[in-house]
Amino acid sequence: MAARRTAVKALDWAAFAERVPANQRAMFNALKTRSDALSARLAALPEKPPAIDWAHYKTAVAKAGMVDEFQKKFSALKVPEPVDTQTAKIDAQEQEAAKNTVEYVKASKARIAEYEQQLQKLRNMIPFEQMTFEDLHEAFPESRLDREKYPFWPHKPIADL
Numbered sequence: 001m002a003a004r005r006t007a008v009k010a011l012d013w014a015a016f017a018e019r020v021p022a023n024q025r026a027m028f029n030a031l032k033t034r035s036d037a038l039s040a041r042l043a044a045l046p047e048k049p050p051a052i053d054w055a056h057y058k059t060a061v062a063k064a065g066m067v068d069e070f071q072k073k074f075s076a077l078k079v080p081e082p083v084d085t086q087t088a089k090i091d092a093q094e095q096e097a098a099k100n101t102v103e104y105v106k107a108s109k110a111r112i113a114e115y116e117q118q119l120q121k122l123r124n125m126i127p128f129e130q131m132t133f134e135d136l137h138e139a140f141p142e143s144r145l146d147r148e149k150y151p152f153w154p155h156k157p158i159a160d161l
Helices: 003-007 013-018 021-046 054-060 066-076 087-123 132-137
Strands: none
Touching: 013 021, 054 066
16 A cells, blocks of 8 residues: 555645636635545555454354355455556656757757847947948848849839738
């Protein structure tokens, strides 16, 4: 019993409660109450069930051999426990998620560095009120109109507008 008790993961009820919407708070409270009641009942059980006093039953039961037969069958009885097939899958998913998280953080830091460079470029730029068209085209080359290739207004291909 103790091995099974330690195998059960403890829930962080405070973190769980933060994610529960207000309209489902009553259901959450009912779940927590039921879980606490079951945990208390489980904790009240002894680690091992009490041993059967076979000698007492041998003296109390009149039919000879009946208690011996029950004792033999009881000792041969093996209650199958369900096999845990999901923990390995969950652990694999958790490792995959951790790997994806590390990759995402790494990519995010690279994007942040790129955005910091762009932000620094914009901070060091001449204010728009003081810019000439030459300064604007130097700061933003994509805004330059190609009058040689497209001599008529809007000096860009229609598909780019």
